Amino acid sequence: MAEEPKPPQPSDPPLPFDPSRMVGIIKRKALIKDLAAVYHAECLAYCQELLELQTKWEEPFIDLKTPEESKKETARSSKRAKKLR
Numbered sequence: 001m002a003e004e005p006k007p008p009q010p011s012d013p014p015l016p017f018d019p020s021r022m023v024g025i026i027k028r029k030a031l032i033k034d035l036a037a038v039y040h041a042e043c044l045a046y047c048q049e050l051l052e053l054q055t056k057w058e059e060p061f062i063d064l065k066t067p068e069e070s071k072k073e074t075a076r077s078s079k080r081a082k083k084l085r
Helices: 019-063 067-073
Strands: none
Touching: none
């Protein structure tokens, strides 16, 4: 006669609710939120600095155009007129 497998018993029974542990959890959560806010502000500052550096880097190239680029911008009309049918 085969024995039925028994479900494994949990080694530790669940602990009773302890409100003092909640205080520590709430404090840790607040610290994590503060750290996240500081990290986010720092990231935004670095992004702003990077954007300013990029615009400073691109400024000389905006004003100076090669003669080839200026020729491309001005469209010339053809010398010969097209025949109208």
